[in-house]
Amino acid sequence: QVYDQPVLRRHGMPLPDVTRIVDTIMLHRSADSEMPHDLDFLASMRTDAPKWKGHDHAAWPSDAALHEYCVRDVAVTARIAPGLRDEVVRGGQQGVYAGDLELQRLAIGMHRAGVVVDRDEQARHAGRLREAMGVAAARAEGAAPGASPNLARADPVRAALLRSRDGLRLHSTEVYTPQGDPSVNKDAVYELLRRDLPLQTRAFLDALLDYRRAQKALTAFVDNLVADPETGRVHATWNPHSTAVGRLSCSGPNLQTIPDTKIDTDSLRSMFVAAPGCVLVGADYDQLHMRIVAARAPVAAWLETFDRMARGETGPSADIHKVSAALFYSKQPEAVEGYERSFVKILTFGCVYGAGVRTLQMQMAHVRDPATGDRPFARMTFDEARALRAKFLRTYPEIPRWWDREVREWRSGGEVRSMVYGRTRRLNDLRGGYDSDEEGLSDIVNAPVIGTEADIAGGNWASYRAMRAVGWPDFGDGRGLGGAGLTMHVHDALYAEVAEHRAEEAKAALQWSMETVLKWEGREVQITCKPKAGHRWSDLA
Numbered sequence: 001q002v003y004d005q006p007v008l009r010r011h012g013m014p015l016p017d018v019t020r021i022v023d024t025i026m027l028h029r030s031a032d033s034e035m036p037h038d039l040d041f042l043a044s045m046r047t048d049a050p051k052w053k054g055h056d057h058a059a060w061p062s063d064a065a066l067h068e069y070c071v072r073d074v075a076v077t078a079r080i081a082p083g084l085r086d087e088v089v090r091g092g093q094q095g096v097y098a099g100d101l102e103l104q105r106l107a108i109g110m111h112r113a114g115v116v117v118d119r120d121e122q123a124r125h126a127g128r129l130r131e132a133m134g135v136a137a138a139r140a141e142g143a144a145p146g147a148s149p150n151l152a153r154a155d156p157v158r159a160a161l162l163r164s165r166d167g168l169r170l171h172s173t174e175v176y177t178p179q180g181d182p183s184v185n186k187d188a189v190y191e192l193l194r195r196d197l198p199l200q201t202r203a204f205l206d207a208l209l210d211y212r213r214a215q216k217a218l219t220a221f222v223d224n225l226v227a228d229p230e231t232g233r234v235h236a237t238w239n240p241h242s243t244a245v246g247r248l249s250c251s252g253p254n255l256q257t258i259p260d261t262k263i264d265t266d267s268l269r270s271m272f273v274a275a276p277g278c279v280l281v282g283a284d285y286d287q288l289h290m291r292i293v294a295a296r297a298p299v300a301a302w303l304e305t306f307d308r309m310a311r312g313e314t315g316p317s318a319d320i321h322k323v324s325a326a327l328f329y330s331k332q333p334e335a336v337e338g339y340e341r342s343f344v345k346i347l348t349f350g351c352v353y354g355a356g357v358r359t360l361q362m363q364m365a366h367v368r369d370p371a372t373g374d375r376p377f378a379r380m381t382f383d384e385a386r387a388l389r390a391k392f393l394r395t396y397p398e399i400p401r402w403w404d405r406e407v408r409e410w411r412s413g414g415e416v417r418s419m420v421y422g423r424t425r426r427l428n429d430l431r432g433g434y435d436s437d438e439e440g441l442s443d444i445v446n447a448p449v450i451g452t453e454a455d456i457a458g459g460n461w462a463s464y465r466a467m468r469a470v471g472w473p474d475f476g477d478g479r480g481l482g483g484a485g486l487t488m489h490v491h492d493a494l495y496a497e498v499a500e501h502r503a504e505e506a507k508a509a510l511q512w513s514m515e516t517v518l519k520w521e522g523r524e525v526q527i528t529c530k531p532k533a534g535h536r537w538s539d540l541a
Contacts, residue, residue: 246454
C-alpha cells in the first residue's frame with residue numbers, strides 16, 4: 001500500500017476504502033515485527049510458491065509473463081492473509097495493526113506534501129561545510145607533517161596514524177576491519193582518543209573527526225536535496241514498516257537525522273522553510289522517554305517533578321534535569337550549577353536504558369560542546385565510567401529493580417510489550433545468549449520504552465489525531481489549514497506547513513493532537529508538548 005496508493009492517486013484512480021483493505025505487510029509487521037515483511041519472504045515461509053519477484057518491471061518479455069506475475073501476487077496474498085490475520089488476533093495486536101495503517105497513511109501524505117528547501121541557504125551550507133572540510137584537512141596536515149593524508153580515504157589515514165613519529169609508534173586500535181586491518185572508523189578513533197596520546201596525534205584525530213562530520217553532513221543532507229521539478233519540493237520517502245519498534249523511517253533524504261540547533265548551532269534545518277504566505281508549526285514532546293521510564297520503573301522523584309510541571313510550577317524544583325543533578329550531587333535543586341545539570345543529563349540518558357560500563361564510556365566520549373568543540377569526557381577511563389554508573393544506580397535504586405523485572409518478564413513470557421497498545425517484541429536476536437552487563441540488557445529495557453514512544457507519537461495516537469486536525473489539503477477530510485499540512489514526523493515531533501494567519505490555530509491543533517496522559521499500574525504521567533511556529537525549521541528548536 002505504501003507503493004500502490006501513491007501510484008493510484010498519481011494516475012487519478014480511485015483509492016480503496018482503507019477500512020476494507022487487508023495489508024499483508026502491515027499484518028506481518030504487527031504479528032512478527034522483527035522479521036522481513038515483503039511478499040517474497042512471506043511466500044517463501046508460508047507457501048510453496050517459487051520466487052517470482054525478480055523481473056525487470058520496465059521490460060516484461062510478454063503480456064503473458066506480466067499477467068502471470070500479477071496472478072501470483074494476488075494468489076499468494078490470498079493464501080497468506082487469513083493466517084496472518086489470525087496471528088494478529090491471537091497476539092492481541094489488532095490495535096497495533098489499526099494504528100500502523102494510520103501511520104501508513106501519514107507516510108503517504110507526508111511524501112506527497114513534501115518540504116520546501118531554501119536554495120540560497122542550501123548553497124550557503126554547502127560552502128560552509130566544504131570550507132570546514134578544507135580547514136580540517138589543513139589542521140590534519142599540520143598535525144602530521146610530511147604525511148598530507150587524504151582524509152576521505154581509510155588507507156592514508158591508517159598509514160598516518162600507525163607510522164613512527166618522534167620515536168613513538170602508535171599501537172593498533174582495538175577495532176578491526178573485516179579484512180583484519182586496524183580500523184580507522186568512528187569507534188576506532190574514539191577508542192584512540194581515550195588513550196594517553198601525544199598532543200600532535202590528538203590534534204590529528206580531532207581534525208579527522210571534524211572533517212568526517214562536515215563531509216557526512218554535506219553528502220547526506222545538502223548535496224542530495226533534489227527538488228521535484230513539478231512541485232519545487234523535496235519529497236522524502238517515509239517508510240512505516242522497516243522498523244520493529246513502531247517508528248517511521250525516512251530516506252531520500254533522511255530528515256529524521258538532521259541535527260538540531262542543540263547539536264549544531266548553525267543547524268542544517270535552516271534549509272527547510274515554509275512556502276510563501278505560510279509558516280511551519282511544530283512540536284516535540286517534553287522529556288517523553290523520561291516520562292515513560294518514570295511511570296514504568298517507577299522513579300518517585302521524577303514522577304513528583306512531572307506533577308509539579310503539570311501544575312504549572314516553575315523554578316529549579318520543576319526542572320527535571322536539575323532535580324536529577326540535585327539528587328546525584330546531594331544538594332538542593334537551586335544550588336545545582338549549569339555544568340552539573342548538563343553532566344547528569346548526559347549521564348542519565350546513558351544509564352537509563354541499561355547501557356553497560358563500556359557502552360557508557362563510549363557514549364560519554366562522543367559528547368561534544370557545540371559552542372567550543374571540546375569533548376569533555378573523551379578521556380574518561382573504564383573505572384571512572386563504572387564508578388559513575390554505580391553512583392547513578394545508587395541514586396536511583398528504582399532503575400536496577402526495573403531492569404530486573406523487565407528481564408524476568410522477558411524470560412518468562414518470551415516477549416516485551418509497549419505500554420499503551422501492547423506492541424510485541426520477542427527480541428529473537430537475544431535467544432542465543434544474554435549478557436546482563438552489556439547490550440542484551442539495553443535491548444530488553446529499551447524495547448517497551450521505544451515502543452511506548454511509538455504508541456504515543458506514532459500512528460496509534462498523535463498522528464491519527466493530527467491528520468484530522470491539520471491533515472493535507474487534498475487528503476482525507478480535506479483539512480490543510482491553508483498550507484501543505486503535515487510534512488515531517490521526527491520520532492517524537494510533528495511538523496506542519498499552514499497558512500501564516502492560521503498559525504495559532506495549528507499550534508492549538510497540534511497540542512490537542514499530541515498531549516495525553518500515560519497510565520500504568522495506577523500511576524499517571526502527563527505527556528506534554530510546546531508547539532512553536534516559524535518560517536524555518538531551525539526556528540522551532
